[in-house]
Amino acid sequence: MKALKKRVEGLLVVLLILFGSVSVYAGTTGKIRGVVRDASTGDPLPGANVIITKVWSGNIAHRSDYNLGAATSTNGDFIILHVPPGIYSVKAMMIGFEPMIREKVVVNVDRTTRINFRLKPTVLQIGKSLVVEAKRDPIQLDVSGTENYVTPKDYKDTPFANRVDDVIGLQAGVEGNIVQSEISIRGGETMEVGYMVDGMSMVDQKFNRPVIAINPEVVQEIKIMRNGFNAEYGEARSGIINIVTKTPGDRTTFSIDYQYDPPHRPNYGRSWYSRQSRWEWRLMDGPHAFEGDSLFLREGRTGIWKYWEGWNKYSQDLMNDNNPDNDLTPKEAYELWKWRHRPIKYGNLAGHNVNMSLSGKVPVLPIRTNYLAGFRYEFHPLNLAQAVTHYGDLVGSLKLVTTLSPNMKLTTDGILSRTRSVTDREPTSKWRDESLISYSGGSVNLYYPFAKPIITRYAGIGGLKLTHTVSSRLFYELSANFFRIKWHMQRPDSARAKDGRYFHGRLYYDPHSGWIPKERGVDDNVSHYRMYGGAYTWDDSYNNRLQIKGNMTDQINDWNEIKTGFELNYNVIDENRLHWHNEDSTQVFERKNHVTPYELSAYVQDKIEFKGMVANVGVRFNYYDMNSDRPNIDLVLLYDTDRDIYNAMKQFNKGYRGVRGAYPSFRPTPKIYISPRIGISHPLTENSKIYFNYGHFAQMPPTSGAVTTVLDGQRPRVQFMGNGKMGFEKIIAYEVGYDQNVRNLFQIHFSAFYKDYSDMAWGMVYAHSDQSLICEWADQIGYQEIRGLEIELRKVSGRYLTGWFNYTITEKSKADLSVPGLSDIPIVTDDPTVGIHGVLRGVPRPDLSESVPHGKGVVTFSVPDNWGPRFKGIRLFGNLAISAEMFYQGGNYVQHPRKSFRDAHPNIRFKEISRYWANFRFSKYMRIGNAGIEVYMDASNLLHTKYRYPPGGQAGEDYFDDLFKTGRLDKVGTDKVSDPLILRTESDNVYWAKLKTFIFGIRFHY
Secondary structure, eight states: HHHHHHHHHHHHHHHHHHSSOOOOOOOOOOEEEEEEETTTTOOOOOOEEEEEEEEEEEEEEEEEOOOOEEEETSSSEEEEEEOOSEEEEEEETTSSSEEEEEEEEEEEOOOEEOOOEEOOOOOOOOTOOOEEEOOOSOOTTOSSSSEEEEEEEHHHHHHHHOOOHHHHHTTTEEEOTTTTOOEEEOOOHHHHHHHEEEEEOOEEEETEEOOOOOOOEEEEEEEEESSSSOTTOHHHSSEEEEEEOOOSSSEEEEEEEEEEEEESSSSSSSSSTSSTOHHHHHHHHHHTTTTTTEEOOOOOTOOOEEOOOOHHHHHHHTTTTGGGOOOOOHHHHHHHHHTTTTTOOOOOOOOEEEEEEEEEEEESSOOOEEEEEEEEEEEEOOSSSOSEEEEEEEEEEEEEEEEEEETTTEEEEEEEEEEEEEEOOOOTTTOOOOOBBBBOOOOOOOOTSSSOEEEEEEEEEEEEEEEEEEEEEEEEEEEEEEEEEEEEEOOOBBGGGGGSSEEEEEEETTTTTTOGGGGGGGOOOTTTTOOOOOEEEEOEEEEEEEEEEEEEEEEOOEEEEEEEEEEEEEEEEEEEEEEEGGGGGSSSEEEEEEEEOEEEEEEEEEEETTTTTTEEEEEEEEEEOOOSSSEEEGGGGGGSSSSHHHHHHHHTTTOOOSTTTSOOOOOOOOOOEEEEEEEEEEEEEEEEEEEEEEEEEEOOOHHHHHOOOOETTTTTEEEEOOOOOOOOOOEEEEEEEEEEEEEETTEEEEEEEEEEEEEEEEEEEEEEETSSSSSEEEEEEEOOOEEEEEEEEEOOOOOOOEEEEEEEEEEEEEOOOHHHHTTOOOOEEETTTSTTTEEEOOOOEEEOOOOEEEEEEEEEOOTTTSSSSSETTSSSSSTTTEEEEEEEEEOOOOOOOOOHHHHHHOOOOBBHHHHHHEEEEEEEEEETTTTEEEEEEEEEEEEEOOOOOOOOOOHHHHHHHHHHHHHHTOBOOOOOOGGGGGOOOSSSOOBOOOOOOEEEEEEEOO
């Protein structure tokens, strides 16, 4: 009856979930299963107890605080569900048999770890057990897609890793980083990646990018999935990054990792402000600067002559131009120029990176509660002087696990972060709407550091999760979290009058001291550096999200593990962005939008595990409702002029829904999509498998295409109108792979993938035939294909050598629908005689990108802790390690810099030489009692290809002409040319990767 009651309870939970409502549920645990047998007869032992006894941290084991275990069935089988990722000791025992312990059992997220026990029917002395170290699974036989698991050891072995991004970006098929929101998986866009921490989505729906840096010291495991991820994962099309933090126990632990980046210039050779680097200083501050002079620069075959009229002539022109405001004597002009162009210190700041964690049991509370607290601080100096001195990151996190009963836990999670820097580029374009945070400074005005806005991002998330283990084979979770991200882009502090200087009775503001408005700026007609203005963009957008979800896992029998779940996401997306085009307040571009969409999703999934096959079969249901009135783009062409639609949209944005003259609105109909997914893994042997997966993946179009409306005050007109009628963008993905274990020394992985994109948001134009109205919008006419191959070699264990290396080649082809000679995107007109029924669209043809292979990996050589001579109880060479971070980059394709050559040879493409480079980490680990200390040093570019940057200007054209004439179109980057004068230069910074940087770190844990 008890078993029946539990099954009925489980069925009720399933019904509640399936008929509840929903986007990303992330698995955060794995499971252990196996068989307990009699060692003498081989018969199964029913009723044996299997429990987790210890948790391993490095080579130290601590008592487990988890209440996890199971009893074997009549067939001797056992299954332990809901095991947090980690390394454990698992004990099997039964009266009349010797207990047996398997140590260092590795459990990964969503994985089934198999271990078996053979108990001897002999009674040992009390307290004695047979201890056996568990062997790692050489092949993940239960995984039917391409997955990687990043552990704290991977982070600690990777040179120049101060963020989890640095390790994630090294995995096969992964490019870019999260810090600048440019992460990509298998050639997809950033918005196609799902990013979660402890099952909570960390994606900003306003900009459709992952956010929030996570402290590496609190991370237990990172799971990275490509293509064939199961139905439980949604709101992603190309891949999932699933971060799981540590589960705190009763034992108090503390860790800190500090990295010091000494001050250094970010460029090789001379300072960018030195007289040798700046020819204008040598010419305009030379012995004949007042009378006029010339300077010959030894650049290329012919060299370059630079001329200067002299400060006397320059002053004379100012005095005679009928503008008394700019009058300067020769000496005043000279002193003003020197003052405004004086060098600015750079490379003089040290970088600091601190990651800390503290965990243990909360005292005083009557209910057992464990905590995990984390803190992260990063001070990363920008490459050149900007409006702020550094990229700054502050992250605090707290995780509380409260044991309500032996079978019920409540987890409270919270993360807060503040990131501050400048924008990556100058947002001076009326088309640009991104708010990209720069990590190293991005573009820069050499003598005016305040041309770009300061950008600050506040982000936080807090959530509750209730976990109820109904039985050893059934558990469910209910959770809710609230996410908020707030962007603040603003102008730098203004330059002060007291910091300026007077020349000829006029105040000149100091371009080094602060932002200078256009009306107070002065053009520099000498060297043409612009030293005022910029930063005319403001952004105060935000995204709030409430997420409620539930899931249940039921191992209904030895072969089927059923997962089912639901999720509800309710978003508030508010865009509030202004930009003054040409720094003119009358040419304001407005992006002001407010929508409150919600999405419901549900899934059911079965993991079928037989000895000769493992299958993951599931289906996901998505329901999306914009839940907001949107402008009806189908009525654009009914308006007579740009101004009419502009005025109507102004009223619409002010909320005048029923007022005459407001733009007509409509309520978009909800969108529904069902995504079937299947993955099959077939073990060929105990050491090899083949797998295949197929699935449908869908996401709503980016907010910039579906919601954003841009009002152009310059014309005035509606520059862009969001299309609220669009539905899901879709991918159908296929993958086939093969994994092989070679004598327990290496694992070889091959996978080939193909992704078919459809219904992609694509730019369109509405236009009157007389061009009195032009409005851009988006429609779902785009499509593309991405295909690729991944090869990976891993050595996950070994006494001296561990590591991995991957090789990836990806090819993308997308539709080209441009109208040659007229428009890059299709045009819909009000004249049905134009094109096809009023539509001008190019003949669909593939735009094929060249395949560029690349490889990445980390190999670590380490010395065992008991190796070498001993001095005062310390092994001098024990636990020494050298890690090499290796990169290979196939040559990119480039064009000839001269347009006439490109026109004459449209199909000729030049290719760069392939490059490799390697960074290194040297480390020493020491253990003192219960504490561990590691010191390390990172060094960049100790090995690299000799690659010469192609010269610019006329020398650059000569360089490519020489390669063409000698038939070496694939040798861009070589310094072997037929005429050495082509490469003649006064610069000492012409070779790639010559700059070497060093970082020093110390890591302590207790």
